[in-house]
Structure formats: C-alpha cells, structure tokens
Amino acid sequence: MAKFRSGPLPIDMDLGTTLAQRISSLRDYRNLTVKDLARFSRFAIDRIEDLEAGLETWLSATDRQRLAKALNIEASLLQEVEMRAVLSSTKESSTYTVDRIREIAHAIINGARDLECPECGGNLKCSIQQGLDLENNKILLARAFCSKCPFILHG
Numbered sequence: 001m002a003k004f005r006s007g008p009l010p011i012d013m014d015l016g017t018t019l020a021q022r023i024s025s026l027r028d029y030r031n032l033t034v035k036d037l038a039r040f041s042r043f044a045i046d047r048i049e050d051l052e053a054g055l056e057t058w059l060s061a062t063d064r065q066r067l068a069k070a071l072n073i074e075a076s077l078l079q080e081v082e083m084r085a086v087l088s089s090t091k092e093s094s095t096y097t098v099d100r101i102r103e104i105a106h107a108i109i110n111g112a113r114d115l116e117c118p119e120c121g122g123n124l125k126c127s128i129q130q131g132l133d134l135e136n137n138k139i140l141l142a143r144a145f146c147s148k149c150p151f152i153l154h155g
Contacts, residue, residue, distance in 0.1 A: 005031050006072055019081050020054040026071045027052075040070035050127060055143050057152055058082040083152075104153060108142035115144070122148030 009015075013029065016022045027037050034052070038045040043066070050056055059067065059082060068075040100118050107115060108126045115124040124144040133139050144153040 003031060004036075005029060009073070015077065015081075017081060018054065019057050019059075019078065019083070020052050022078060022081050023048075023067070023071070024052045026073060026077075030071060032071075037067075037070055041066045043067070044130065046127070047129060050129065050143060053125075055125065055127060055145050055152075056154065058154070101153060104144065105142035108144060108153075109140050117146035117149060117151050119151040120146060120149040122146045124151075124153075 009026075009029065014025065016025050023037075027034070032040070034045055034048050037043075038048045041048070043063075047056075059078060064075045064078050064082075068078055104115060104118065104124070109128060113126050115126060116122070117124050124146055126142070126144045129141040129143055131139050131141065142153060145151065
C-alpha cells in the first residue's frame with residue numbers, strides 16, 4: 001500500500017465540481033483506498049462507494065466533519081459542492097409529491113430495485129444505507145438517484 005499523503009493540497013489541483021468527484025479526487029490524492037477512507041471516517045465501505053457514485057449529494061454536519069478529518073481537509077471543501085434535493089409540495093412545480101417519495105423509499109426498503117424516476121420516468125439506481133439512531137437501534141435508509149435527471153432520494 002502506498003503511503004498516506006498528508007499536508008496541504010496543491011493550489012492547481014482539480015477537486016471536481018460535485019461531492020462525488022471531490023471525495024474521489026481527494027481520496028486518490030491522499031493515496032487512500034475506499035477501504036482506508038471507510039476505516040478512517042468510520043463509514044461503511046458501501047457508504048463511501050455510494051458517495052463516490054453520486055448516490056448521496058450532501059452530508060450531515062457530523063458526517064462532513066468525520067469525512068473531512070479522514071481526508072485531512074477543511075469541511076468547507078466538501079460543503080461547497082454539496083447539493084440537497086428540495087421537495088416541493090405543489091403539483092405545479094413538481095411532478096411528484098412527498099407521498100410518492102415515501103412510497104418509493106418504502107419500496108426500496110422492502111427490496112424493490114427496478115423503479116421509475118417520478119420526475120422523468122428514467123431508471124432509479126437504488127440502495128439501502130444501514131445505520132444506528134441515537135439510541136443505537138438499527139435503522140435503514142432508502143437511497144436512490146436517477147440515471148437521466150437530477151432526481152435524488154435521501155431516505
């Protein structure tokens with residue numbers, strides 16, 4: 001395994017314009033494998049893979065801090081490229097409703113994987129993220145993104 005590269009980032013380094021690109025670029029620059037980054041950040045390997053695949057486009061403050069520390073960067077470098085999907089409750093501005101989003105999340109948790117995007121009808125790439133709540137109870141969160149449009153589901 002190559003040695004972890006510490007220190008400041010090069011001024012001319014292309015960090016990417018999305019969270020996925022940025023995490024991947026920084027991980028590569030630091031000579032970390034997905035497994036290394038998962039261990040240092042205390043994330044599951046699947047979660048790092050989901051982040052680098054673009055399944056997640058924003059992080060909670062705690063997760064952002066953990067990932068930034070593992071990558072030896074300021075958390076603001078991640079936050080500046082995060083994008084959080086905004087759901088609208090009005091039919092005029094969106095073709096889907098909050099209830100439809102809940103139905104999709106429920107279907108994913110129950111094993112569905114061949115789902116249509118409510119925005120464009122494209123194929124949703126689905127996964128389930130496992131975690132713990134504040135009382136250390138196991139929780140499952142549905143994740144999905146569309147292969148054709150910007151739709152993202154953060155269960």
